Amino acid sequence: MVKTKLKKGDTVIVIAGKEKGKVGKIKQIIRNSDPNKVRVVIEGVNVGKKHLKKIEGIREGGIVEIERPIHISNVMYYDEKTGQRVKIGFRIKEEGNKVIKERINRKTGETIDIVWEKEKK
Known part of the structure; x- marks a missing residue:
């Protein structure tokens, strides 16, 4: 895909x-x-x-x-x-026991939306 x-x-x-x-x-x-x-x-x-x-x-x-x-x-x-x-980028953040992938505005750095959320292993 x-x-x-x-x-x-x-x-x-x-x-x-x-x-x-x-x-x-x-x-x-x-x-x-x-x-x-x-x-x-x-x-x-x-x-x-x-x-x-x-x-x-x-x-x-x-x-x-x-x-x-x-x-x-x-x-x-x-x-x-x-x-x-604006261009769109991706950011992977780690918060506690979660890993979050989000779409960001590359000019301002603001989060557009969250792509997925997973728990750390």
Whole structure:
């Protein structure tokens, strides 16, 4: 499985392409067997139109707008407090008999969230 520093629900900013500068939350991460083809779907970004055929009793036909995926290298974590894009790092802390791995903002050093918590052996 491909490891990424971004998670579903993270606020990101698009840093390359026609949607550059747009901010939104990650709705979905699409992973393939090829680690170079990880893509993300972001709310309100890269919206395209899709023509749907009517299926009796299930859905109406017509043209709907859907969010299309973008390559993960074209997005970066967006810090809402500072209003800037930042790099994400990992920190492993030892507190008492616990080992904690957390995601951190590399610019300020603040904790974003905890990845996992384990007890020391």
